Amino acid sequence: MSPTAALITASFCRRVLKQSYFLHRHHRRRLHSVIEYPLTHPIYTIWASNTSLGKTLVSAGLSMSFLSSSSAPFNSKRFVYVKPVQTGFPDDSDSRLVYRKFSEFFTYKPLPFSVFASNSVLKASSPAANAVLRNGMAGGSLRTEAFGAEVIEKGGNFGGGLENVHWYEERKLRGSESNETESFPASQIVCKTMYAWKEAVSPHLAAEREEAIVGDAEVLHMLKRCLGNGLIGASSNTEDLEVMCVIETAGGVASPGPSGSLQCDLYRNSCGDGRLGGISGTISAYESLKLRGYDVAAVIFEDHGLVNEVPLLSYFRNRVPVFVLPSIPTDMSDDLMSWFDKSQMIFTSLKDIMLSNFQKRMQRLHDMPKKACDIFWWPFTQHKLVPEEKVTVIDSRCGENFAVHKSCNWISQQFDACASWWTQGPDANLQIELARDMGYTAARYGHVMFPENVYEPALELAEILLEGVGKGWASRVYFSDNGSTAVEIALKMAFRKFLSDNKVLLDLVNADVNGRCLDLKVLALQGSYHGDTLGAMEAQAPSPYTGFLQQPWYRGRGLFLDPPTVSMSDDIWEVALPQKMQSGKSGHECLSFNSRDEIFKRSRDGSDLASLYASFILQELHSLSDSNGLSHIGALIIEPVIQGAGGMQMIDPLYQRILVRECKYRKIPVIFDEVFTGFWRLGRESAAEMLYCQPDIACFAKLMTGGIIPLAVTLASDAVFEAFTGDSKLKALLHGHSYSAHAMGCAAAVKSVKWFKDSNTNMNLISESRSLQELWDAALVSQISLLPAVHRVVALGTLCAIELLAEGSNAGYASTYASSLLKNLREDGIFMRPLGNVIYMMCGPCTSPDICRSLLEKVYDRIQEFGLHKDESAVFAA
Numbered sequence: 001m002s003p004t005a006a007l008i009t010a011s012f013c014r015r016v017l018k019q020s021y022f023l024h025r026h027h028r029r030r031l032h033s034v035i036e037y038p039l040t041h042p043i044y045t046i047w048a049s050n051t052s053l054g055k056t057l058v059s060a061g062l063s064m065s066f067l068s069s070s071s072a073p074f075n076s077k078r079f080v081y082v083k084p085v086q087t088g089f090p091d092d093s094d095s096r097l098v099y100r101k102f103s104e105f106f107t108y109k110p111l112p113f114s115v116f117a118s119n120s121v122l123k124a125s126s127p128a129a130n131a132v133l134r135n136g137m138a139g140g141s142l143r144t145e146a147f148g149a150e151v152i153e154k155g156g157n158f159g160g161g162l163e164n165v166h167w168y169e170e171r172k173l174r175g176s177e178s179n180e181t182e183s184f185p186a187s188q189i190v191c192k193t194m195y196a197w198k199e200a201v202s203p204h205l206a207a208e209r210e211e212a213i214v215g216d217a218e219v220l221h222m223l224k225r226c227l228g229n230g231l232i233g234a235s236s237n238t239e240d241l242e243v244m245c246v247i248e249t250a251g252g253v254a255s256p257g258p259s260g261s262l263q264c265d266l267y268r269n270s271c272g273d274g275r276l277g278g279i280s281g282t283i284s285a286y287e288s289l290k291l292r293g294y295d296v297a298a299v300i301f302e303d304h305g306l307v308n309e310v311p312l313l314s315y316f317r318n319r320v321p322v323f324v325l326p327s328i329p330t331d332m333s334d335d336l337m338s339w340f341d342k343s344q345m346i347f348t349s350l351k352d353i354m355l356s357n358f359q360k361r362m363q364r365l366h367d368m369p370k371k372a373c374d375i376f377w378w379p380f381t382q383h384k385l386v387p388e389e390k391v392t393v394i395d396s397r398c399g400e401n402f403a404v405h406k407s408c409n410w411i412s413q414q415f416d417a418c419a420s421w422w423t424q425g426p427d428a429n430l431q432i433e434l435a436r437d438m439g440y441t442a443a444r445y446g447h448v449m450f451p452e453n454v455y456e457p458a459l460e461l462a463e464i465l466l467e468g469v470g471k472g473w474a475s476r477v478y479f480s481d482n483g484s485t486a487v488e489i490a491l492k493m494a495f496r497k498f499l500s501d502n503k504v505l506l507d508l509v510n511a512d513v514n515g516r517c518l519d520l521k522v523l524a525l526q527g528s529y530h531g532d533t534l535g536a537m538e539a540q541a542p543s544p545y546t547g548f549l550q551q552p553w554y555r556g557r558g559l560f561l562d563p564p565t566v567s568m569s570d571d572i573w574e575v576a577l578p579q580k581m582q583s584g585k586s587g588h589e590c591l592s593f594n595s596r597d598e599i600f601k602r603s604r605d606g607s608d609l610a611s612l613y614a615s616f617i618l619q620e621l622h623s624l625s626d627s628n629g630l631s632h633i634g635a636l637i638i639e640p641v642i643q644g645a646g647g648m649q650m651i652d653p654l655y656q657r658i659l660v661r662e663c664k665y666r667k668i669p670v671i672f673d674e675v676f677t678g679f680w681r682l683g684r685e686s687a688a689e690m691l692y693c694q695p696d697i698a699c700f701a702k703l704m705t706g707g708i709i710p711l712a713v714t715l716a717s718d719a720v721f722e723a724f725t726g727d728s729k730l731k732a733l734l735h736g737h738s739y740s741a742h743a744m745g746c747a748a749a750v751k752s753v754k755w756f757k758d759s760n761t762n763m764n765l766i767s768e769s770r771s772l773q774e775l776w777d778a779a780l781v782s783q784i785s786l787l788p789a790v791h792r793v794v795a796l797g798t799l800c801a802i803e804l805l806a807e808g809s810n811a812g813y814a815s816t817y818a819s820s821l822l823k824n825l826r827e828d829g830i831f832m833r834p835l836g837n838v839i840y841m842m843c844g845p846c847t848s849p850d851i852c853r854s855l856l857e858k859v860y861d862r863i864q865e866f867g868l869h870k871d872e873s874a875v876f877a878a
Helices: 013-030 055-068 094-108 126-134 203-209 216-232 278-291 309-316 337-375 428-445 456-467 483-501 503-511 534-538 602-606 608-624 653-665 718-722 743-756 778-785 819-827 849-877
Strands: 007-011 036-038 043-046 076-086 115-125 141-146 149-154 162-173 187-196 241-248 270-272 296-302 322-325 393-398 401-406 410-416 476-480 519-525 558-561 565-569 572-576 631-638 649-651 670-673 697-700 712-716 790-796 799-804 838-842
Touching: 043 055, 055 076, 055 094, 055 187, 055 241, 055 337, 076 094, 076 216, 094 115, 094 162, 094 187, 094 337, 115 126, 115 216, 126 162, 187 216, 241 337, 278 296, 278 309, 278 428, 296 309, 296 337, 309 322, 322 337, 337 393, 428 743, 456 476, 456 712, 456 743, 476 483, 476 718, 483 503, 483 519, 483 534, 483 631, 483 670, 483 697, 483 712, 483 718, 558 608, 565 778, 602 608, 602 653, 608 631, 608 653, 631 653, 649 653, 649 790, 653 670, 712 718, 778 790, 778 849, 799 849, 819 849, 838 849
Parallel strands: 043 241, 076 187, 076 241, 115 187, 296 322, 519 558, 519 631, 631 670, 670 697
Antiparallel strands: 007 043, 007 270, 007 296, 036 410, 115 162, 141 149, 149 162, 393 401, 401 410, 476 712, 565 572, 565 649, 565 790, 697 712, 790 799, 799 838
16 A cells, blocks of 8 residues: 555556557467457556556545445446556555455445455466465465455465466455345455566566566466456356456556566556656656557546646646545555545546446447448448448557457457558557657657758658668659659659650650640550559559549550469469460470579579560560651559559569560660558568669658558659759659658658668568568468469468459459458458458568468468358359
């Protein structure tokens, strides 16, 4: 018990999902089962801005207020108190303090109904467990009487490390109006200590000194079990049972846990200090929690006569309610019963706010699907195909996991296999780092206009990019807001460079101000996708995205080549040649490979297949020339290696390398659209490294900021930049956005780019080869490719794409063929969204291969099941 002041911020119950949030971070090697948490009852966490500030007294006070408001036997209540980490045990035991203070208060101010009270300790270090034995608290069975209650204590002998103590005590507190024949009280208080150490020091020190270290994953897994048991309990009838759960942390908001991780990166809620200096500590604690995505329900602290509530009320106005408890007696012989009684009105108000917040939040989550269907206009979505029950309610995310609210009032963890549409890369650690850096940047810069200005986040990012993805070829960085506009800028750059290199054409353009004498086209690939803005759409081949109903102005201003693709089918990597190339084959071309790595070898440059590719490309380029000589290829634009929106097609890198070579020979500027492929998406920082060639211009976005905020860049060579220099502003690149190089986006990108390429933060990085280790288990990928329901598989870097075997209307972008499969996978904890009959999984550059393996195992099982059902349907139809 602390005689000092106390202040509490109580985290809203739904934030038990935050346990799911960090369960991924530290428990990611055990993803084989779906992690779920109940939201049938409120769950809060109590924190402090420092240690010894009375968190436990507030927990005890809440227990008294909650159970005293019961109208039992007409309704039942259960108050659950969980102390995950306890040091100084057994001399200090917060769960026992709550248990005993409630029992004492019950005697001091009896309730009309009976209450069953229990306290237990699950695991302890050997020194702590042996101390229990020596003090006679364990080592047999002891029965005593206290407050008319029966107490049972059990224990055992202990060795080294963490021991299963299972020390337990219980009391039946008989109510003043309870029936003598009552077999089991309707209301209960359940107190638990999960892990205990003997030395009264910080948990990480106690765990180390007593050689009883417990990882964050184990702590959170045990917490999940305690929450489940506490909310459901032993009662068979829980329909009318009201439950409130409190989790109390150890020390302050940023105090380390047993593993050394900050507790604010594990749990939630906050306690503060009412003494001199406590205002600063309380606000700091509050802001630390908010920065990590915590919902803070209330702040409560002790009155030390310093009127600290005045500035705190001012600061927290319209944020959270602030409560002031009476001063706690300093006489250690005081049993605090009078203080608890005097504080009951405050604890009742606090309890009411917590319960009210819970009910409001539950109602909001319940209403979200209908409201979303009524007022949202989702992109790339046919609303008639998305009834209310199919809407996914996402309460939060951490790292790669969504916390999804289910209609049955559960929070379920789902791996975001869409990487939130290809942008996401952070693990839980990086997400917090990004939040911190963006908060700092917003406070320091807000937003400032970019032209003719310089500020640190933008400058540092530009320097990093030119030393990273642009090293060896780029000298300039042009900022924009998203991938599509980065492509628009790249096209303008390329066309100007082309004209600058062809003075005769430039003179022709200058003679005709409107430029109608010249028709500049792009050279691009079938299946390409470069964004949804009008210019970017003109640079891609006809597709479902460019049809008349989607873009009536579309003309397709380019020559669109049909490229050879590569994929694994039946355990063999094969090149599929387009129809036009088939007739030119000599029969000596190597089209099959034993491994994916063989496909990227430069030794293929002298192969018969390389000759076939070169011949085909030259033939296509010559076909564009016309009698007037007015049509010209002004730029080549490609997605290196993988075409994303085109169906996750892998283009033969040999073909793309030859295509780039031929264009550079003809002084056709080369654009690499790396909006999707850049920053380790395919296992390298830039996909250009996999082609062994460099562009003149390249576009980057998505993963560049870790996916936390939009930002894009277009990198250009010095020769491209020089095509825009001159004495007139009219020769400059007249393109820009109000939020060009916005400081928050640049700060996020600096952090993410550095994080992904540092082997100290990205454990998947193989420094010597500047590549990621293999994330997708090769044997499992091979097994999936052998399934009868699978047409092809591509696994590369963070991407694993699977095309299901389908025909007619079941194939293509508009297909709903995979709907039942994806529904089952979501039940398995994998959130996926298909590209027609192509399903894909995307992880981050830092994702553990163990997680990827777990995902593959689930996908394999579900596709196998999917194929069997389709076969049965076909037989039935026949």
